[in-house]
Amino acid sequence: MGSYTNAVVRDQSGTSNGGDGGVAVDKGVDFANYFCTYAFLYHQKEMLSDRVRMDAYYNAVFKNKHHFNGKAVLDVGAGSGILAIWSAQAGARKVYAVEATSMAEHARAVVKANKLQDVVEVIEGSMEDVVLPEKVDVIISEWMGYFLLRESMFDSVICARDRWLKPTGVMYPSHASMWVAPIRSGLGDQKSNDYESSMEDWYRFTDQTKNYYGVDMSVLTKPFSQEQKKYYLQTSMWNNLHPHQVIGTAATVKEIDCLTASVSDILEIRSNFLSTVTLQNTRLCGFGGWFDVHFRGRKEDPAEKEIELTTAPSVNDGTHWGQQVFLLDPPIRVSEGDKLNASFSMNRSKENHRLMEVEFGCEIRQYSGELLPPFRNRYFIE
Amino acid sequence: MGSYTNAVVRDQSGTSNGGDGGVAVDKGVDFANYFCTYAFLYHQKEMLSDRVRMDAYYNAVFKNKHHFNGKAVLDVGAGSGILAIWSAQAGARKVYAVEATSMAEHARAVVKANKLQDVVEVIEGSMEDVVLPEKVDVIISEWMGYFLLRESMFDSVICARDRWLKPTGVMYPSHASMWVAPIRSGLGDQKSNDYESSMEDWYRFTDQTKNYYGVDMSVLTKPFSQEQKKYYLQTSMWNNLHPHQVIGTAATVKEIDCLTASVSDILEIRSNFLSTVTLQNTRLCGFGGWFDVHFRGRKEDPAEKEIELTTAPSVNDGTHWGQQVFLLDPPIRVSEGDKLNASFSMNRSKENHRLMEVEFGCEIRQYSGELLPPFRNRYFIE
Numbered sequence: 001m002g003s004y005t006n007a008v009v010r011d012q013s014g015t016s017n018g019g020d021g022g023v024a025v026d027k028g029v030d031f032a033n034y035f036c037t038y039a040f041l042y043h044q045k046e047m048l049s050d051r052v053r054m055d056a057y058y059n060a061v062f063k064n065k066h067h068f069n070g071k072a073v074l075d076v077g078a079g080s081g082i083l084a085i086w087s088a089q090a091g092a093r094k095v096y097a098v099e100a101t102s103m104a105e106h107a108r109a110v111v112k113a114n115k116l117q118d119v120v121e122v123i124e125g126s127m128e129d130v131v132l133p134e135k136v137d138v139i140i141s142e143w144m145g146y147f148l149l150r151e152s153m154f155d156s157v158i159c160a161r162d163r164w165l166k167p168t169g170v171m172y173p174s175h176a177s178m179w180v181a182p183i184r185s186g187l188g189d190q191k192s193n194d195y196e197s198s199m200e201d202w203y204r205f206t207d208q209t210k211n212y213y214g215v216d217m218s219v220l221t222k223p224f225s226q227e228q229k230k231y232y233l234q235t236s237m238w239n240n241l242h243p244h245q246v247i248g249t250a251a252t253v254k255e256i257d258c259l260t261a262s263v264s265d266i267l268e269i270r271s272n273f274l275s276t277v278t279l280q281n282t283r284l285c286g287f288g289g290w291f292d293v294h295f296r297g298r299k300e301d302p303a304e305k306e307i308e309l310t311t312a313p314s315v316n317d318g319t320h321w322g323q324q325v326f327l328l329d330p331p332i333r334v335s336e337g338d339k340l341n342a343s344f345s346m347n348r349s350k351e352n353h354r355l356m357e358v359e360f361g362c363e364i365r366q367y368s369g370e371l372l373p374p375f376r377n378r379y380f381i382e
Numbered sequence: 383m384g385s386y387t388n389a390v391v392r393d394q395s396g397t398s399n400g401g402d403g404g405v406a407v408d409k410g411v412d413f414a415n416y417f418c419t420y421a422f423l424y425h426q427k428e429m430l431s432d433r434v435r436m437d438a439y440y441n442a443v444f445k446n447k448h449h450f451n452g453k454a455v456l457d458v459g460a461g462s463g464i465l466a467i468w469s470a471q472a473g474a475r476k477v478y479a480v481e482a483t484s485m486a487e488h489a490r491a492v493v494k495a496n497k498l499q500d501v502v503e504v505i506e507g508s509m510e511d512v513v514l515p516e517k518v519d520v521i522i523s524e525w526m527g528y529f530l531l532r533e534s535m536f537d538s539v540i541c542a543r544d545r546w547l548k549p550t551g552v553m554y555p556s557h558a559s560m561w562v563a564p565i566r567s568g569l570g571d572q573k574s575n576d577y578e579s580s581m582e583d584w585y586r587f588t589d590q591t592k593n594y595y596g597v598d599m600s601v602l603t604k605p606f607s608q609e610q611k612k613y614y615l616q617t618s619m620w621n622n623l624h625p626h627q628v629i630g631t632a633a634t635v636k637e638i639d640c641l642t643a644s645v646s647d648i649l650e651i652r653s654n655f656l657s658t659v660t661l662q663n664t665r666l667c668g669f670g671g672w673f674d675v676h677f678r679g680r681k682e683d684p685a686e687k688e689i690e691l692t693t694a695p696s697v698n699d700g701t702h703w704g705q706q707v708f709l710l711d712p713p714i715r716v717s718e719g720d721k722l723n724a725s726f727s728m729n730r731s732k733e734n735h736r737l738m739e740v741e742f743g744c745e746i747r748q749y750s751g752e753l754l755p756p757f758r759n760r761y762f763i764e
Binding site for chain 2 (some may be wrong): 001002026028029031032038040041043045047048051054062077080082084085089106109110112113114119125142143145146150151153182195202205208209212214215219220221224227228232278320377
């Protein structure tokens, strides 16, 4: 054996038993697959070093102190406790910082080192199990995964909101949206080559196994090619896209009001969108997906200063979320004025409710009026 | 968030709840952490492309057909089924190929493609649960992990042996041993630098967090440095050592008779060993660990041709197991004739019974007679 290693990119810890959305999830498996990562200070540091992320939350809190001053606040997934600490520094009367991993212990130390132990109470436990002594005025959380919904952490925020937010309470962030846009990229050619050479390698392998060891493995060629296609071409990729790589108008495929959204609203995302190519004679190499969140307070109790956190392609303001890239293989020649009539859907993976399966369907009407053959591709966000 | 990813080296899926050896293990967690990897054809191909591994098993079977001819064979952890197929090709009457992952389906296809479906029965299930219609004459299995015992898969072979091997039965392989030797390597300097720059980075980070965001995180400096030390310097590394990097005599720290060994024999490995430096004026940069297994049959029913599979440092016969390197930071100047009086111990990690914790203690008496200050270091095999 000796092929089992924690450092293998292909080691998809994506084998949680069941949990296709609402369904119950084995907590031990979920912890092994998911939470454990956040128990590393290295990862906390990564997130705390994301200036775009930090500035947005920092400004959201300190430019809207009226939402925090004298209030009770709940921080869902507190990690090292920074949001809870900011809430306290902004005048909160009490902050409950709920963290599922052993990072809670470090959060407690940071809170104490910043002399806020009388205000911030760190609770180690999963949000679904925690019992608070009171309802809160504000729920603050940094729950966003790649392309917003990966990790399905918003479920826990919804659970916290329904159980612990006062009827007059405010959500931080208050709104979220998912964006997609047609892109050009060299990644597709690269991944396509990787796939090809991986298959050539496979054919060498089956020949050798037959010739040296008398066993015909060629019956596995199809499943192997499927496995490799999925890995190289159907798995979305993290990428920090340059705005120039976006070749058409971006479209919103989902808008979430964090105050009212239910789990069933995010279990499945379905949307049709239009996009117009804005570049002369280029290649449609796939789609980019990203998100933004907004801190607007609540209609009856709005933010004094609205803050936006966007993970859109940017030259100077990239985030650790980057964008998710869904490749088209082979690319399609398009040009300015061509119209994409597209459909998007996203569901949770059956094997791991924190991972996603995506489908893009697209019909392209060229500026000339000619209709290109439509395509429909499935992708996996792992 | 968005720091959770299946492709992160630091993502230690090592959070199985309990299972420090004998203790029961959550099967869902164990599957998510361990078995899932072997469900990928890519990994099977990796192992099937290891010529040293393949040749050893191939020769063990076909140069000892008398052990297989007309016999009942059990293949533990069959993967793609190659050992089961060889056993059948060597004349086995019946082969039970037990595989815990969905790879069983592929194994079934390969068996059929090689027209052995009447002899080889592929059973998808964990060895601990499987019930066979008869006892077997041979148990064949490739159960070895890095440094032999990582993965703790031999437990399942022992279980299979105690339940299903005839009193006259034969184990393939029949014996195994673990080796250690003092080595020189540039890896230590590299990892030591990585650790240093990671800490410099951390200090920049805490300064920024204090100055820009008003939160003092310096209380986490010690736990962060411990986390990084563990990651860079205390975690053993896969390496394909050149024989010239071995600077002293190698020693056996464990010998296993696969026919008689019990789980309690391998839960904890303890050994004292001596090694003499064989190189003039060099650096002791740590220890290398590897293993070999032997196919000797059984005393009353020996192999006609004994086969050895070794993963020792080699110029041309490297394996996918490589060697595990345990670094010494800083290195120690040693020279020919210096005597190492060392102790070795290995236990299973409390968090994940398939991972290991190792300790090396060492006292060096120089050829001159002078005694260097002793050291004792802990390592993690992840």
